Amino acid sequence: MSRRGGGGRAASQGGGGEGEIDLTPMLDVVFIMLIFFIVTSSFVKEPGVPIVKAEAVTTDPCERGTIIFAVNALGDIYYDKKQIPVERAYRLAEAAKKEAPKANFVVQADTDAPTSALSELLAAIKPLMDAPLCASTEEAG
Amino acid sequence: MRKRNREGDTDEAQIDLTPMLDVVFIMLIFFIVVASFLKEAGIEVNRPDASESNPQDDKGGILVTITGDDQIWMENRRIDIRAVRANIARLLASDPEQGFTVKTESGASAGTLLEVGDAAREAGVKQVNWPAEVAK
Numbered sequence: 001m002s003r004r005g006g007g008g009r010a011a012s013q014g015g016g017g018e019g020e021i022d023l024t025p026m027l028d029v030v031f032i033m034l035i036f037f038i039v040t041s042s043f044v045k046e047p048g049v050p051i052v053k054a055e056a057v058t059t060d061p062c063e064r065g066t067i068i069f070a071v072n073a074l075g076d077i078y079y080d081k082k083q084i085p086v087e088r089a090y091r092l093a094e095a096a097k098k099e100a101p102k103a104n105f106v107v108q109a110d111t112d113a114p115t116s117a118l119s120e121l122l123a124a125i126k127p128l129m130d131a132p133l134c135a136s137t138e139e140a141g
Numbered sequence: 142m143r144k145r146n147r148e149g150d151t152d153e154a155q156i157d158l159t160p161m162l163d164v165v166f167i168m169l170i171f172f173i174v175v176a177s178f179l180k181e182a183g184i185e186v187n188r189p190d191a192s193e194s195n196p197q198d199d200k201g202g203i204l205v206t207i208t209g210d211d212q213i214w215m216e217n218r219r220i221d222i223r224a225v226r227a228n229i230a231r232l233l234a235s236d237p238e239q240g241f242t243v244k245t246e247s248g249a250s251a252g253t254l255l256e257v258g259d260a261a262r263e264a265g266v267k268q269v270n271w272p273a274e275v276a277k
Contacts, residue, residue, distance in 0.1 A: 023158060030165055037172030044179060053183075054252045056259035062181040071251065106181045111252025115207070115245040118254075119274045122188050132187040132268065135255055139182065 044068065045096070048081035051108045055140040062134035065106035067096040069125075073110040075117030086120050093125040105129055108136040184258050189242075189270050202240035203232050203266070205257055209248030213257060222256055229264040241266040247274050 047070030069089065070078040077084050079092050097103065105125055109118050122133060205225065206214040213220055215228055233239070241261050245254055258269040 023162070027158065027162070027165075030162075030169060034165060034169045034172065037169065037176050041172055041176050043175065046179070054255035054259070056184050056255060056262075058184055058259050058262035059182045060184065062183055065181045065183075068181065106183065108181075109251035109255070111250060111255075113251040114247070115249045115251055115254050116247040116274060118251050119245070119271075122186075122271075123273055126188050129188075132185040134181065134183045135186045135251075135258070136181055136183040137255055137259065140259075 045080035047078040047108060049078040049083075051110045051136075052112070053108065053136055053138040054111045056137035057140045059137045059139045062104065062106050062136070063131070064102055064104050065134045066100060066103040067093060068106045068108060068136075069093075069121060070108040071110060071113040071117050071121060073112035075114045077117065077121055086117075086124055089121055089124045090128070093128050097128050104131045104134060106134045106136055184255060184262060185269065186254075186258055186271050187268050189272050202242055202270075203229055203261075205229075205241075205243045205261070207243065207245045207249040207253050207257065209246040211249055211253045213253070222253070222260070225257055226260040226264045229261050229266065233265055237265065240270060241268065242270045242272065244272060245274055 044066045045068065047068055049070050049072055051070055051072060068079075072078065077086055077089060079089070084092065093105065105128075107118065107121065204215070208214060213222060213225060215225070220228060229241070243254060243257050243261070254271065258271075261269055
């Protein structure tokens with residue numbers, strides 16, 4: 001209160017000040033949360049197709065793996081909740097890579113997915129990859 | 142009367158934070174809602190460049206072949222998926238730096254490929270190479 005002004009005025013405001021809530025600490029917290037969520041938001045487009053992932057003991061987190069393709073048991077390729085032909089994978093991957101240049105590719109392959117479909121997809125996006133492909137697996141055990 | 146005037150002055154000097162708070166809260170809620178804390182986890186599979194995947198270059202690396210009917214072949218014999226790790230570990234013991242390549246024939250399933258890759262990584266292989274399938 002004292003920094004707001006001299007004696008009498010501070011006293012008269014003191015009465016009103018008790019009725020008001022000081023919002024400054026809450027604002028601080030809200031801003032910090034806001035910045036945190038802005039920074040961490042990645043806008044990942046999920047393939048949105050159910051996949052039975054293989055189990056692997058050596059499952060590691062995919063570093064910045066935010067461009068996600070899925071290959072289901074029939075060998076169909078999914079991206080952003082839509083089935084896509086393999087010819088379109090490159091253009092979609094290129095667009096996603098332009099949006100987030102540091103993002104890496106992840107492929108969710110069903111255990112029954114034919115490797116030929118996976119191989120074709122990988123061949124299509126290979127020119128855009130600057131890290132090994134992260135093949136999504138389930139932590140075993 | 143004087144008091145009211147003075148209070149009016151202080152109100153003018155203070156900025157009304159309410160509209161900003163509204164905006165900030167709406168932004169906060171938006172970002173909380175869109176934040177997807179999805180953490181993908183998996184194993185890394187490297188596709189060697191086309192020039193590297195020459196089937197003729199025998200660099201002495203470990204080679205595992207998965208046939209179209211999901212059989213795993215290694216050193217000219219068929220092995221069980223559970224034996225892959227031990228076999229790779231044995232080969233790796235002689236030269237821990239050697240590369241590892243898994244080849245698939247069309248018709249193999251991704252599950253087998255990933256199981257072999259997992260076994261290799263468990264055995265201590267640094268990078269799993271999976272060259273393009275050669276057309277039969």
